[in-house]
Amino acid sequence: ELKVEQNPLFLSMQEGKNYTIYCNYSTTSDRLYWYRQDPGKSLESLFVLLSNGAVKQEGRLMASLDTKARLSTLHITAAVHDLSATYFCAVGHAGGTSYGKLTFGQGTILTVHP
Amino acid sequence: NAGVTQTPKFQVLKTGQSMTLQCAQDMNHNSMYWYRQDPGMGLRLIYYSASEGTTDKGEVPNGYNVSRLNKREFSLRLESAAPSQTSVYFCASNSWVAGANVLTFGAGSRLTVL
Numbered sequence: 054e055l056k057v058e059q060n061p062l063f064l065s066m067q068e069g070k071n072y073t074i075y076c077n078y079s080t081t082s083d084r085l086y087w088y089r090q091d092p093g094k095s096l097e098s099l100f101v102l103l104s105n106g107a108v109k110q111e112g113r114l115m116a117s118l119d120t121k122a123r124l125s126t127l128h129i130t131a132a133v134h135d136l137s138a139t140y141f142c143a144v145g146h147a148g149g150t151s152y153g154k155l156t157f158g159q160g161t162i163l164t165v166h167p
Numbered sequence: 168n169a170g171v172t173q174t175p176k177f178q179v180l181k182t183g184q185s186m187t188l189q190c191a192q193d194m195n196h197n198s199m200y201w202y203r204q205d206p207g208m209g210l211r212l213i214y215y216s217a218s219e220g221t222t223d224k225g226e227v228p229n230g231y232n233v234s235r236l237n238k239r240e241f242s243l244r245l246e247s248a249a250p251s252q253t254s255v256y257f258c259a260s261n262s263w264v265a266g267a268n269v270l271t272f273g274a275g276s277r278l279t280v281l
Binding site for chain 1: 198200202206208209210211212215217223225226257261262263266267268269270273274275
C-alpha cells in the first residue's frame, strides 16, 4: 500500500527566510506532484516531477525528486506573504492499471508572517 | 471552458438522509475521481472511473456509490449519510500530458452531516 508522509505539517515562517518541506513515500513511483491550496479553494497544480533527479522551479519555489530515496522536497526561498497556503505532495500509483490515481500527503500549512 | 464543475457547493444533511454530489467536466477526459479532504489527512480517494462505463473503489469507498453517467458526468451518492461523512469533497478529471497525469480539480463541495 502506498503511503505518503509530509513534514512538517505546520510551518510558520518569517518573510525573507528559506525553508524546505519534505515528502517521503513508501513504494516505487516515478511521478510526484506538488499542489497548492488556498483556504476554502480548490487545488492548483504546481509541479510534476517525472524522473530521478528532476528539479523544477517557479518563482520562489523549487521542487526536486530522488526516486532512490523515495523523497521529494519543496524549497521555499525568501518567503513572502503570498506563499501562505497549504501545500500537498501526491504520488502516482505505479503500473498499467493505475489510471492516474494519486495518493496525497497530509498537507503542510504554511504561514508567512512579517 | 468551465473545467470541472461540482454541485452543490455546500450542503447540510441529517443523519440517515441521502444525497448526490454532481460533477461534470468539459475537457473530454477519460478518467474521473472523487476525493474527500479531512483536516490532517490530505485527500483520500473514494472512487474513480477510468473510462465511461467503468467505476472502481478507491481507498475509502464505504458508505458511497458512484455513477459514471457518460463521459462528462461522474456523480457520488451517499445513501444514508453519517456524521463521519462530514468533509469537503473534490471531483477531479485526468488528462495525460507529456508523460504525466494532470489532475484538474473542481471547486469542492462542503458537506455537513448532523
